[in-house]
Amino acid sequence: MASISGICSSSPSLKPQKPLLRPIHSLRRDSLAFPTRSRTQSVAREISAELLSSSKPEILKKKEKIEALEKDPRALWRRYVDWLYQHKDLGLFIDVSRVGFSDEFVAEMEPRFVDAFRAMEELERGAIANPDEGRMVGHYWLRNPMLAPKSLLRTQIESTLDAVCSFANDVVSGKIKPPSSPEGRFTQILSVGIGGSALGPQFVAEALAPDNPPLKIRFIDNTDPAGIDHQIAQLGDELASTLVIVISKSGGTPETRNGLLEVQKAFREAGLEFAKQGVAITQENSLLDKTARIEGWLARFPMFDWVGGRTSEMSAVGLLPAALQGIDIREMLAGASIMDEANRTTVVRNNPAALLALCWYWASDGIGSKDMVVLPYKDSLLLFSRYLQQLVMESIGKEFDLDGNRVNQGLTVYGNKGSTDQHAYIQQLREGVHNFFVTFIEVLRDRPPGHDWELEPGVTCGDYLFGMLQGTRSALYSNNRESITVTVQEVTPRSVGALIALYERAVGIYASLVNINAYHQPGVEAGKKAAGEVLALQKRVLTVLNEASCKEPVEPLTLEEVAERCHAPEDIEMIHKIVAHMAANDRAIIAEGSCGSPRSLKVFTGECNVDELFA
Numbered sequence: 001m002a003s004i005s006g007i008c009s010s011s012p013s014l015k016p017q018k019p020l021l022r023p024i025h026s027l028r029r030d031s032l033a034f035p036t037r038s039r040t041q042s043v044a045r046e047i048s049a050e051l052l053s054s055s056k057p058e059i060l061k062k063k064e065k066i067e068a069l070e071k072d073p074r075a076l077w078r079r080y081v082d083w084l085y086q087h088k089d090l091g092l093f094i095d096v097s098r099v100g101f102s103d104e105f106v107a108e109m110e111p112r113f114v115d116a117f118r119a120m121e122e123l124e125r126g127a128i129a130n131p132d133e134g135r136m137v138g139h140y141w142l143r144n145p146m147l148a149p150k151s152l153l154r155t156q157i158e159s160t161l162d163a164v165c166s167f168a169n170d171v172v173s174g175k176i177k178p179p180s181s182p183e184g185r186f187t188q189i190l191s192v193g194i195g196g197s198a199l200g201p202q203f204v205a206e207a208l209a210p211d212n213p214p215l216k217i218r219f220i221d222n223t224d225p226a227g228i229d230h231q232i233a234q235l236g237d238e239l240a241s242t243l244v245i246v247i248s249k250s251g252g253t254p255e256t257r258n259g260l261l262e263v264q265k266a267f268r269e270a271g272l273e274f275a276k277q278g279v280a281i282t283q284e285n286s287l288l289d290k291t292a293r294i295e296g297w298l299a300r301f302p303m304f305d306w307v308g309g310r311t312s313e314m315s316a317v318g319l320l321p322a323a324l325q326g327i328d329i330r331e332m333l334a335g336a337s338i339m340d341e342a343n344r345t346t347v348v349r350n351n352p353a354a355l356l357a358l359c360w361y362w363a364s365d366g367i368g369s370k371d372m373v374v375l376p377y378k379d380s381l382l383l384f385s386r387y388l389q390q391l392v393m394e395s396i397g398k399e400f401d402l403d404g405n406r407v408n409q410g411l412t413v414y415g416n417k418g419s420t421d422q423h424a425y426i427q428q429l430r431e432g433v434h435n436f437f438v439t440f441i442e443v444l445r446d447r448p449p450g451h452d453w454e455l456e457p458g459v460t461c462g463d464y465l466f467g468m469l470q471g472t473r474s475a476l477y478s479n480n481r482e483s484i485t486v487t488v489q490e491v492t493p494r495s496v497g498a499l500i501a502l503y504e505r506a507v508g509i510y511a512s513l514v515n516i517n518a519y520h521q522p523g524v525e526a527g528k529k530a531a532g533e534v535l536a537l538q539k540r541v542l543t544v545l546n547e548a549s550c551k552e553p554v555e556p557l558t559l560e561e562v563a564e565r566c567h568a569p570e571d572i573e574m575i576h577k578i579v580a581h582m583a584a585n586d587r588a589i590i591a592e593g594s595c596g597s598p599r600s601l602k603v604f605t606g607e608c609n610v611d612e613l614f615a
């Protein structure tokens with residue numbers, strides 16, 4: 001086994017158009033007919049294990065390089081200076097010196113980057129960049145409408161932004177009021193949405209909302225009844241001054257629909273008129289859009305077909321909640337637009353997103369063999385890794401590549417924040433299994449000017465945070481653990497916009513490097529479909545139990561009997577789970593036995609619902 005650069009530069013089996021880096025896994029893959037996921041994972045594990053333990057020369061080259069640099073501070077300094085990326089206007093730096101790629105690797109990657117840059121250019125010009133769904137991918141137009149390929153799209157973007165700004169101003173100023181609030185103005189936002197319709201707004205709220213925003217935001221991002229009750233209970237009487245924003249691109253996501261129905265019930269019970277406080281952000285003519293239109297909700301904002309959920313933060317999805325919290329959304333857009341411009345450079349070392357993609361490829365062998373641990377050393381950026389989890393994993397985690405080969409691609413993202421995580425799992429990162437690389441997010445400004453003080457001579461609280469970051473970076477590197485450091489001056493709307501744009505682009509470029517479609521999510525459907533089947537089976541179980549409960553005397557049934565009467569003997573395990581869930585929620589009564597011994601169970605519903613029998 002050889003290191004990536006070693007094997008690829010010498011491999012005779014490379015295709016001419018992609019001559020570099022048919023990496024270890026690709027070469028192996030050629031010899032496997034459709035390797036299974038576990039096979040791919042074990043290949044990845046083998047690579048990692050070999051990187052650590054192999055005595056083969058090419059592997060050692062990579063290891064020795066890090067060790068040599070570590071021992072030669074001047075060489076490391078040169079590498080640091082040579083590769084340090086700086087964006088002056090944004091005050092953003094990217095340090096890739098602690099990722100051990102070689103010059104040969106960069107040269108070998110060059111043709112792939114040429115393809116990736118071309119693909120990105122075409123995408124921005126309106127190509128169908130999501131071939132499976134036949135869609136354009138236009139999130140870059142949101143912050144620079146002049147790029148949109150048609151004037152109609154440009155107008156839609158601009159008029160939506162104007163509508164968002166003017167609605168937010170009217171709500172914040174009290175011109176638009178809740179009908180029956182003693183406060184006379186909206187004080188709270190309840191955002192109902194999930195996935196891309198929640199993660200961006202959550203991240204941005206945590207990062208940028210002022211201490212006393214004009215409207216405070218809460219989220220319902222699940223179909224957990226207790227979680228929903230908690231959010232509604234926390235609102236208390238302020239429900240009357242709550243603006244409910246229901247966000248769903250498709251307008252049909254079950255969790256979001258359930259959240260809406262629960263909130264509407266709470267409004268009814270409080271004697272409030274939901275429609276006067278409801279706002280929908282969704283695609284035109286979706287189920288949600290139609291509901292909002294028919295019920296006469298306070299406002300509706302469009303979500304465009306050509307914007308994916310996980311890249312929708314700069315659409316109404318992210319902008320409206322942000323504006324209502326007093327966040328300068330035009331600054332967010334400006335930061336993103338400036339970053340996009342920088343990412344159009346076709347020189348890899350001058351292109352920040354390409355630099356990240358290069359490092360990801362190197363560190364994870366182009367197959368996700370290592371996880372990406374994202375560690376912002378700033379509390380307000382806590383949710384960045386969670387946001388990136390969807391952006392990266394839903395985009396990169398694909399079974400097939402663009403040529404239809406089964407590749408089981410992916411890049412795992414996790415992390416919370418430093419230095420907090422140093423006291424949780426950094427022990428394993430430093431000394432344990434070597435299956436990750438780190439991205440440190442550093443924020444130079446500790447506090448607003450004028451607030452700092454020295455808690456010991458010459459040292460502030462922020463100096464400690466700085467020291468912890470630098471210390472962890474060095475300690476990891478001295479044990480061959482690679483890291484990238486992304487530095488911003490401050491957490492501002494502009495820098496957050498830039499960070500979002502940086503990672504959106506890095507994902508797009510990386511997807512091209514590994515030849516997958518970053519813009520669809522076919523795998524998500526399987527879970528949704530299976531959930532639908534479970535609920536359909538539950539309805540049949542209920543009918544069967546109801547029939548038995550209507551008998552005189554009531555006829556408790558074993559699970560086998562239920563399964564047989566549902567004509568689903570093969571689903572008996574699921575029927576057991578359904579019954580256990582219903583019993584825990586007082587919707588089924590256990591006549592005999594316990595859920596822990598499924599064979600002993602006899603169950604009935606306790607109610608004879610005649611209407612249901614004849615439904």
Ligand SMILES: O=P(O)(O)OC[C@H]1O[C@H](O)[C@H](O)[C@@H](O)[C@@H]1O
Nearest residue numbers: 195196197248249250253309524
């Ligand atoms: O915005 P929605 O249509 O409700 O979709 C919410 C989420 O649902 C799905 O599970 C998709 O995989 C996500 O990409 C999406 O963000």
